[in-house]
Amino acid sequence: MPLLRAILIRLATTAVTLLGVAVIVFVVIRVVPGNPIAMMLPPGATEDDIARLTALYGLDKSIAEQFAIWLSGVLRGDFGTSITTRQPVLSLVLGRLPATLELSVLALLIAVLLGGLAALTGTRARGTRAEAAIDIANGMALSVPDFLWGLILILMFGVVWPVFHISGRVSPALDLPFASNFYLFESLVRLRPDLTADLLAHMILPALALALPLAAIIGQLLKQSLKETMHLDYVTLARTKGYGETHVILREALPNAVLPTLTLIGVQFTFLIGGTVIIERLFSYEGLGNMAIDAVINRDLPLIQGIVILFAVIFTAVNLAVDLAYAALNPRLRHG
Amino acid sequence: MTMHLNRRNLLQLSAATVALSAAGLPASAQIDELVIAYNVTLPSWDPTVGPSAVNPTIQGIYQSVFDQFILQQPDLAPAPGLLTEWGWNEDRSKVVMTVREGVTWHDGSPFTAEDVAWSLERAANPETGNPINFIWSTLGNFTVEGNTVTADVLRFEPTIFKWMYFLTGYVLPKAYYERVGAEGFEAAPVGTGPYMVDSFERNAFVRLKANPNYWGGKPEFDTVTIKFVPDAASRVAEVESGNSHVTLEMPYEEYDRLRQGGALTGTAIPISDIGMIFLNDIDVMLDPNVRKAAVLAIDKQLIIDRLLSGYGVKIDTLQTPEYDAFDAAISVPYDPEQAMALLAASGYGPDNPVKFTIQTTRGFKPKDYEMIQAIVGMWRKVGIEAEIEVYEIAKHYELRAADTLAPAAFYNWGNSVGDPTTSTGFAMFGPSPHSVWDGEDLIAMIGPLWGEADEEKRIAGWKAVDAYIAENALVIPLLQYVQPILAAPGVTVTPHASGALLPALMTRS
Numbered sequence: 001m002p003l004l005r006a007i008l009i010r011l012a013t014t015a016v017t018l019l020g021v022a023v024i025v026f027v028v029i030r031v032v033p034g035n036p037i038a039m040m041l042p043p044g045a046t047e048d049d050i051a052r053l054t055a056l057y058g059l060d061k062s063i064a065e066q067f068a069i070w071l072s073g074v075l076r077g078d079f080g081t082s083i084t085t086r087q088p089v090l091s092l093v094l095g096r097l098p099a100t101l102e103l104s105v106l107a108l109l110i111a112v113l114l115g116g117l118a119a120l121t122g123t124r125a126r127g128t129r130a131e132a133a134i135d136i137a138n139g140m141a142l143s144v145p146d147f148l149w150g151l152i153l154i155l156m157f158g159v160v161w162p163v164f165h166i167s168g169r170v171s172p173a174l175d176l177p178f179a180s181n182f183y184l185f186e187s188l189v190r191l192r193p194d195l196t197a198d199l200l201a202h203m204i205l206p207a208l209a210l211a212l213p214l215a216a217i218i219g220q221l222l223k224q225s226l227k228e229t230m231h232l233d234y235v236t237l238a239r240t241k242g243y244g245e246t247h248v249i250l251r252e253a254l255p256n257a258v259l260p261t262l263t264l265i266g267v268q269f270t271f272l273i274g275g276t277v278i279i280e281r282l283f284s285y286e287g288l289g290n291m292a293i294d295a296v297i298n299r300d301l302p303l304i305q306g307i308v309i310l311f312a313v314i315f316t317a318v319n320l321a322v323d324l325a326y327a328a329l330n331p332r333l334r335h336g
Numbered sequence: 337m338t339m340h341l342n343r344r345n346l347l348q349l350s351a352a353t354v355a356l357s358a359a360g361l362p363a364s365a366q367i368d369e370l371v372i373a374y375n376v377t378l379p380s381w382d383p384t385v386g387p388s389a390v391n392p393t394i395q396g397i398y399q400s401v402f403d404q405f406i407l408q409q410p411d412l413a414p415a416p417g418l419l420t421e422w423g424w425n426e427d428r429s430k431v432v433m434t435v436r437e438g439v440t441w442h443d444g445s446p447f448t449a450e451d452v453a454w455s456l457e458r459a460a461n462p463e464t465g466n467p468i469n470f471i472w473s474t475l476g477n478f479t480v481e482g483n484t485v486t487a488d489v490l491r492f493e494p495t496i497f498k499w500m501y502f503l504t505g506y507v508l509p510k511a512y513y514e515r516v517g518a519e520g521f522e523a524a525p526v527g528t529g530p531y532m533v534d535s536f537e538r539n540a541f542v543r544l545k546a547n548p549n550y551w552g553g554k555p556e557f558d559t560v561t562i563k564f565v566p567d568a569a570s571r572v573a574e575v576e577s578g579n580s581h582v583t584l585e586m587p588y589e590e591y592d593r594l595r596q597g598g599a600l601t602g603t604a605i606p607i608s609d610i611g612m613i614f615l616n617d618i619d620v621m622l623d624p625n626v627r628k629a630a631v632l633a634i635d636k637q638l639i640i641d642r643l644l645s646g647y648g649v650k651i652d653t654l655q656t657p658e659y660d661a662f663d664a665a666i667s668v669p670y671d672p673e674q675a676m677a678l679l680a681a682s683g684y685g686p687d688n689p690v691k692f693t694i695q696t697t698r699g700f701k702p703k704d705y706e707m708i709q710a711i712v713g714m715w716r717k718v719g720i721e722a723e724i725e726v727y728e729i730a731k732h733y734e735l736r737a738a739d740t741l742a743p744a745a746f747y748n749w750g751n752s753v754g755d756p757t758t759s760t761g762f763a764m765f766g767p768s769p770h771s772v773w774d775g776e777d778l779i780a781m782i783g784p785l786w787g788e789a790d791e792e793k794r795i796a797g798w799k800a801v802d803a804y805i806a807e808n809a810l811v812i813p814l815l816q817y818v819q820p821i822l823a824a825p826g827v828t829v830t831p832h833a834s835g836a837l838l839p840a841l842m843t844r845s
Contacts, residue, residue: 049470050737050769056465084379084387085538087522096539154573162577167570172535172543172561173369284565286540293566294377294539298387299730 010323014316021312022074022305026067029304057083059301070305079309080302084294089306093288097310098181099169100280100287104273106184106203107210111272112265114211115218122219123226123249134219141216146275150209150282157205165202167284174198206283210275214268221264225257232256259326266322270315367826370557370839373571373580377539377564381525382518383506384458385465390503392609392750396836397562400544401442402527403507405433405452405500407552410832410841412608412658412754414497418452418507418528422497428489428789431475431496435483439551441509442532453478453485454510468504471496492787494794498753530555530840539564544839552840560839572822575600581824584837587702588645591820600822601845606649607819607835608752610656611701613694613711613812614736614745614763616772620692621743625682626720627809629675630744631668633718636814639710643703647818653802654749654759656816658833661756661798666806675718689721694744695735698726701748707814708746737769745772748817752834756798757786764805773810 037053054060058069073080079089122134144152158166170176170183174195178186184203187195229235230253238252239245277289284290288307295303374397379388383398407417421434439447458464459472466472474496477488499505512526525533530552531544544560563580565571572590574580576599595602620626640648655662676685684690694712698705705726712722725742727735735741751759765782766774781801788794805811821837823829830841 047769049467052462052469053465053467082379085522086380086382086386086518092538151569154570158573158577158579162579166573166577166579167373167563167565168540169537170540172537172541172563173559282567282570284540284563284567284570286537290377290539294379297730298379 006327007320007324010320014320017316018309018312022071022309023067025305025308026070027063029299029301030063030066070302074309079306082295082303083300084298084303085300089302092291092303093306093310095181096286096288096291098183098185099285100273100276100289102182102184103203103207103210103276103280103285103287104269107207107214107272108265108269110207110211111214111218114215116222118215118219119222119226120249120254122223123230123253124245126227138216138219141212142220144213146209146213147278147282149212150206150279153205153209154282164205166205169199169202169286170195171198171202202285206276206279206285209279209282210272214272217268218261218265222257222261225260226253229253229257263322263326266318266325269322270318273311273314273318367557367581367824367844369559369561370582370827370842371561371563371580372837372839373565373574373583374562374837375566375568375571375583375585377566378536378542379538381522381533381536382508384455384504384508386467390467392503392752392835395503395752395834396832396838397542398506399529399836400531400560400839401525401529401533403529404505405455405507406497406505408501408752408832408834410830412752412833414501417501418447419500422500424489428492430489431487433485433487435485436551437483439528440549441512441528442526442547443509443512445509445511447507447509447528449480449483449485451507451510453480453487455507456485456487458508459504466504468499471499472504492789494786494788494791495753495755495757498755498758502753502758531560534559555840556843557839562839575822575824578824581827582821582829582837582842584819584821585702586820586822588647588820591647591822592645594822599825601825601827602820602822603829603831604647604818604820605831605833606656606658606816607831607833608656608658608754609748609750609817609819609835610651610654610759611648611704611707611746611748611814611817612654612763613814614741614747614772615809615811616739616741616743616745617774619743620690623682623690624808625678626684626690629678629718630715630720631809631812632671632675632678633714633720634711634812634814635670635714637670639707640815643706643710644815644818647820649816649818651813651816653806654763654811654813655756655802656754659751659754659756659759661760661795661802663799663802666799666803668806668809672714672718679719685719686717687719689716689719691721691723692743693725694722694746695725695727695732695742696746697729697732700729701817704746704748736772739772739774741772744812750835752836756795756802760798760802760805761785764801764811775810778804778810 037050037057037059058066070080077090082089082092085092118134118138122131125131154166157164176183180186184196184199187199226249235248235252238248276287277292280287280289281293292307295307376393378394378397380386383389383402388394403418405417405419406422407415409415418436418439419433420436424431433452435449435452441447456472456475457478459466460469460475462469471493474489474491474493475487476490479486509526513521530547530550532547534543534545536542541561541563546555546558548554565574568586571583572586575583576594591602591604594600615621615627636650640646640650652668653666679685679690694708696705696708708724712724715722722744732745732747749759749763761782762768762770764773764778765771766779781804785794785797788797819831819835821829821831826845828843828845832838832841
């Protein structure tokens with residue numbers, strides 16, 4: 001019951017948070033410089049033309065009125081129409097969301113794999129040159145920002161050794177039999193290894209660029225946790241029972257050491273999704289982040305609002321999921 | 337569970353990586369499918385409505401799928417397109433247009449004069465949201481007879497036919513559009529252009545198939561993929577890696593490096609975009625000596641040579657040599673001594689500089705901020721202390737429309753039809769929302785030219801306006817931009833002076 005109560009409270013606070021985000025975003029993007037109507041004015045436009053276009057896009061009303069209209073639309077599932085694409089905002093953002101989610105999840109998997117591997121290997125080889133090498137690699141991965149990793153990867157695997165695609169999400173020449181925009185997921189479900197390979201060849205570099213800094217953080221924290229756990233009595237007891245070092249690390253120390261890392265992964269995952277904005281642009285990947293930059297450049301106010309609200313929903317949902325997972329895994333929280 | 341990373345595992349991993357990476361990478365030897373890395377994305381397929389309709393950079397994609405009323409050749413000159421003849425009647429109360437016969441839409445239906453009349457009527461209707469409505473609404477009461485379209489001139493507009501190969505001047509299919517509506521047209525656009533849309537992924541790519549029935553002849557490449565790659569570094573990597581065959585708009589240093597490397601060919605011609613500095617008639621800019629000194633103190637050629645690797649053409653009016661009202665006789669020298677003398681006459685000098693703010697974008701155009709930095713440095717030497725304020729291009733539009741730009745503001749102006757109304761006219765005519773110079777003398781000079789029916793007199797009038805502007809330093813024209821295009825050795829690109837990159841003008845080498 002305490003868990004259920006906690007969930008209900010979290011859901012209520014999430015709703016308030018989202019409303020707050022909506023208000024802030026709505027007001028801020030109308031206050032910051034840049035008028036979408038001024039951007040589309042042709043040479044020779046008259047005051048009447050300006051007034052006509054302003055009214056056409058509903059920008060002639062007060063901010064409060066605009067917000068009320070927008071909010072009532074959102075509550076009915078209508079996020080408005082994009083100024084630049086003249087398409088419904090909801091269908092645009094939902095159409096791009098799968099691409100960003102797939103990229104983020106792939107990046108997270110790579111980060112967990114690399115970070116976990118680094119932590120486990122470093123712990124196993126503690127005190128040796130291998131541990132020092134892993135620490136140095138970790139430091140490098142952490143100190144270089146994701147967009148710079150992107151440029152380095154483009155140079156290495158796009159130009160010097162051109163083995164991966166450096167732009168887009170899928171080869172344009174391919175016929176895609178997909179029913180949804182979860183291309184990678186569908187290619188796996190439909191057992192189409194040709195499409196899976198093509199998608200991965202496009203996604204691997206942006207995912208790696210996103211993953212490397214996160215992998216370093218995971219590696220550092222997990223290794224530190226393992227280091228502390230390895231000195232606990234029950235681990236010593238396992239050793240005295242004659243278990244090998246690898247068994248002790250994986251079976252005895254890791255289950256306890258992994259909890260703080262799990263929380264960190266949840267928090268960092270939201271930052272990772274935020275990082276897709278730059279990385280998607282760099283790799284011309286057709287996700288939400290790329291769309292967000294275009295929306296900002298064009299001052300496409302309804303689209304900016306839709307994207308920010310969706311990002312806010314994702315962030316709060318991920319945080320909620322992490323809290324729940326943590327509660328489920330931690331007996332002290334599970335039982336109140 | 338134990339983990340072993342040995343040599344065999346590593347080799348297996350490498351083999352898997354290579355197999356994975358081989359999937360779908362384009363072959364470099366034979367170019368069957370042309371791939372272009374484009375610098376902007378395509379937000380909407382309707383070339384007549386919304387902000388993308390007036391975005392000059394996107395016009396190359398639109399012109400691949402749709403035809404304009406009148407064709408514009410690579411040197412900016414008009415040529416018969418869907419209209420084979422056009423003109424006014426004798427008293428200029430009507431326009432008469434002859435429509436090309438034997439043309440079909442991409443869906444196979446015949447293109448007719450009704451399509452032309454409907455497209456013009458639709459553009460003139462304020463409800464459709466055509467941003468150039470103020471031009472199209474000068475025509476009305478269309479009648480169609482055979483392949484001839486006639487319309488009444490509601491207000492004489494001397495540039496009306498030039499707009500027919502400029503922004504929003506496209507012919508759309510009446511029957512198809514009315515059948516599928518705006519949403520259906522967005523999902524499956526149909527034009528009469530050299531290429532048909534095969535597939536489109538927003539923010540990613542558009543794949544085009546050659547139109548076998550194109551009235552101008554089938555294009556050379558059967559399939560063209562235009563990838564949207566907004567990041568310049570990524571575009572360079574695209575052509576360098578062989579993932580794309582053609583790209584445009586990269587830093588000039590990169591252009592030189594890749595072209596001189598021999599792996600790629602390059603073309604760089606002056607296009608119809610210019611760089612300029614608006615002067616707002618406020619504060620110190622009301623002093624003619626300050627304005628004239630600001631103009632005379634700028635060594636434009638040095639900026640072009642040092643900052644733009646020589647890629648640019650110095651200009652002294654808002655007309656480039658390709659424009660109709662270009663007058664080579666109007667010239668403003670680089671003369672810092674004269675600039676100092678003028679400032680001294682107004683009580684300014686290096687020890688007592690005149691101060692104002694100059695606004696500029698940073699990274700919107702090649703070396704925009706750096707150019708302004710260099711100009712501020714040149715000004716400092718003669719006694720002008722300008723403070724640089726960086727703003728986004730959206731902010732520039734907003735300030736300019738509200739006539740609240742700083743005393744000086746850098747901007748780039750495009751005018752691919754080359755008419756003086758769409759350069760000097762709109763940039764310098766006080767009542768225009770694009771002008772920040774409100775001097776009555778200039779308004780009086782420009783006013784009568786808007787409706788001038790005598791073309792020779794009209795162009796002469798604009799040349800006189802340009803001379804007056806140069807003499808009184810009412811704006812600072814800087815340079816005509818050069819557009820760099822890189823291509824794989826198997827492709828020959830014919831550049832278009834409008835800056836539009838057109839796949840239909842590309843051939844196999």
